[in-house]
Amino acid sequence: MTAIVQQESPETTLGAEAVTVKKQQAATDRTTNANPISLSFQNVNYSISTYDKKTKETKTKPILKNISGLAPSGSLVAIMGPTGSGKTSLLNVLAHRCPVVKGASLTGTLLVNDSQVDPKAFSHLTSYVQQDDAMFSALTVKETLMTAAHFQLPSAISQSEKDDYVDSIINELGLNKCRDTIIGDAKERGVSGGERKRANIGVELIKNPSCMFLDEPTSGLDSFQAQSVMGAMRDLASHGRTVIASIHQPRSSIYKMFDQLLLISEGSCIYYGSANDAVAYFSDRGHPCPTLYNPADYFMDVVSPDYRSKELEVSSLSRVKDLAAAWVSNPKSSSGGDVEEGTLTHTAPVGKTFKIQSSWFRQFQLCFTRAFITLKRSKIATIGKVVGGIFFGLVLGALYSESGYNQKSIQDRTGLLFFLTINQTFGNMIGVLNSFTNEKVVVERERASNSYHVSAFYLSKFFAEIPFNMLGPIFTGSIVFWMAGLGAGSVMNFVVFLLMLIAIGFVAIGLGMIIACLAPDVETAISLGPISVVLMILFGGFYINIESLPVWLQWVQYLSLMRFAFEGLAKNEFDAVTFTCDDVRPGQVCVETGKEVLDKLSFTMSVPQVFLYLFIFLCVEHCLAFYLLEKSKRKYTQIVAKKVD
Numbered sequence: 001m002t003a004i005v006q007q008e009s010p011e012t013t014l015g016a017e018a019v020t021v022k023k024q025q026a027a028t029d030r031t032t033n034a035n036p037i038s039l040s041f042q043n044v045n046y047s048i049s050t051y052d053k054k055t056k057e058t059k060t061k062p063i064l065k066n067i068s069g070l071a072p073s074g075s076l077v078a079i080m081g082p083t084g085s086g087k088t089s090l091l092n093v094l095a096h097r098c099p100v101v102k103g104a105s106l107t108g109t110l111l112v113n114d115s116q117v118d119p120k121a122f123s124h125l126t127s128y129v130q131q132d133d134a135m136f137s138a139l140t141v142k143e144t145l146m147t148a149a150h151f152q153l154p155s156a157i158s159q160s161e162k163d164d165y166v167d168s169i170i171n172e173l174g175l176n177k178c179r180d181t182i183i184g185d186a187k188e189r190g191v192s193g194g195e196r197k198r199a200n201i202g203v204e205l206i207k208n209p210s211c212m213f214l215d216e217p218t219s220g221l222d223s224f225q226a227q228s229v230m231g232a233m234r235d236l237a238s239h240g241r242t243v244i245a246s247i248h249q250p251r252s253s254i255y256k257m258f259d260q261l262l263l264i265s266e267g268s269c270i271y272y273g274s275a276n277d278a279v280a281y282f283s284d285r286g287h288p289c290p291t292l293y294n295p296a297d298y299f300m301d302v303v304s305p306d307y308r309s310k311e312l313e314v315s316s317l318s319r320v321k322d323l324a325a326a327w328v329s330n331p332k333s334s335s336g337g338d339v340e341e342g343t344l345t346h347t348a349p350v351g352k353t354f355k356i357q358s359s360w361f362r363q364f365q366l367c368f369t370r371a372f373i374t375l376k377r378s379k380i381a382t383i384g385k386v387v388g389g390i391f392f393g394l395v396l397g398a399l400y401s402e403s404g405y406n407q408k409s410i411q412d413r414t415g416l417l418f419f420l421t422i423n424q425t426f427g428n429m430i431g432v433l434n435s436f437t438n439e440k441v442v443v444e445r446e447r448a449s450n451s452y453h454v455s456a457f458y459l460s461k462f463f464a465e466i467p468f469n470m471l472g473p474i475f476t477g478s479i480v481f482w483m484a485g486l487g488a489g490s491v492m493n494f495v496v497f498l499l500m501l502i503a504i505g506f507v508a509i510g511l512g513m514i515i516a517c518l519a520p521d522v523e524t525a526i527s528l529g530p531i532s533v534v535l536m537i538l539f540g541g542f543y544i545n546i547e548s549l550p551v552w553l554q555w556v557q558y559l560s561l562m563r564f565a566f567e568g569l570a571k572n573e574f575d576a577v578t579f580t581c582d583d584v585r586p587g588q589v590c591v592e593t594g595k596e597v598l599d600k601l602s603f604t605m606s607v608p609q610v611f612l613y614l615f616i617f618l619c620v621e622h623c624l625a626f627y628l629l630e631k632s633k634r635k636y637t638q639i640v641a642k643k644v645d
């Protein structure tokens, strides 16, 4: 292989200031590439183990079989193949992002500029545009790209330079028309599918990567949009970047943009080399591309297994097998197709250093602003909190307005207080389960490109949510307290009552965060949430007295938010009130004071003790949720690599 050309470190030839300026310019200069990247991969084999329920046997399923090739800097490499052929798997391997799967095996050689690299350093110089366009839905296209620019570009670059840089990407990707339109989601309409895809590519372009991986960048785009997106990728490659994209069926004008074509089927390489020479290669093997036919369409027809009938399946699979065998016996197959080694522009190996561009406080500020804008623009959710709060306040207030202070009112008051704890918990938790489970996908992507520390994201989210989550308890609490005549009408009791409702809401959010971190998707999170709340309700001290709990289940009460929230509200309500005995039935004992009610409920804690407990509960929960989020960072398998001499 070509020797690595060690370049003189720029720091040794330039002053520190000049180096900084040079680095800043390089960060936004898309016409040159300071870190050319050439990828070579040899004999890549990837398999997973599957369990056959019928035979009860574990089998090895090969996904990639002995794939080799070279992707020199400055080239646009297309990975083509039928659905399920292994394109995404190969792209993941090349991008050092092959997820850890139990029982999977990944072997071969993967070298970057002739060296093995630290995956983190590699991720710093590369971008990966995934098929799913995960972005914050409430932000506009410009805001989305600006936020990425703040995260990814050196902080020394001024706001106006970042602005100009983002504008240039918006222009290049044809996003001018929708620059101020929100990304949107299923609930709120935003940009079109094609614009969304291009915005996603724009986010990954921000860091001006030396190497870009794209998984199906043209899926969902019309042929004009597909052409413009791939045109942008072609330009990127022409300026010294390595661009590797998996693509289904490119139109002929897009096919002409490719430098290299890697065709795979059933996990085997069918062809790798110059896209121009592929037609001749297939023709030599008895598959001449008809005149005026798009070669990409023709190749896909030839290499796609056909499952329409048993006969077609057998013949198509045998054709694929023959073509795969023909490629293996081709001398170019082990040397990376017909890519000339001389065309590799080797430079020094990719460095081992990488760092997040902005300070922790800047990351916090950016995440906070984004979270706050998202919440502020979620008008339906905010209106829902206010209207829902007023509605529940009025309904409950009206229902309990005539309770008074007789014996029956004891049941009314305990019922109302317990209902309020349930209402606060559900309302706040469900909101988090919805929003946070979706946001996790974006966070995953942003963490993969080292945008920020997860602590900056987590804390900013928590603080941004505070004012919005106070709306519900303030409206419900203020109405129901006075209408139902709670707390003997004392202002002090009213303040404690409101604070307690707000505290319950925050603890419920923490619980929601834990479930959102554990659940793989929104549906699972939404079904797990109520189960945990129902369990907490059972141990809340209302349906069963806490002293009646079986000894071996006593400990569960300490995990129940309801149990302490209910005790706090009850203490605030009953501590200083007295009850009349006029509705006592013959033989019934009159409960004259609120203290007796508290005794019957086995509640002994004071209000400050309850607040302290809720505070501890809150801290423990958020620490746990943070830990789970931190640990949820996707782990990638690294190829078992040996340098080939």
Ligand SMILES: Nc1ncnc2c1ncn2[C@@H]1O[C@H](COP(=O)(O)OP(=O)(O)OP(=O)(O)O)[C@@H](O)[C@H]1O
Pocket (backbone or CB within 6 Å): 048, 063, 081, 082, 083, 084, 085, 086, 087, 088, 089, 090, 101
């Ligand atoms: N973790 C996994 N567990 C089970 N099967 C897997 C796993 N990863 C990949 N596969 C299987 O490997 C094959 C190749 O998958 P891959 O996603 O790489 O194909 P693809 O060519 O990108 O498909 P598409 O064009 O539909 O996106 C598929 O049959 C897929 O089901």
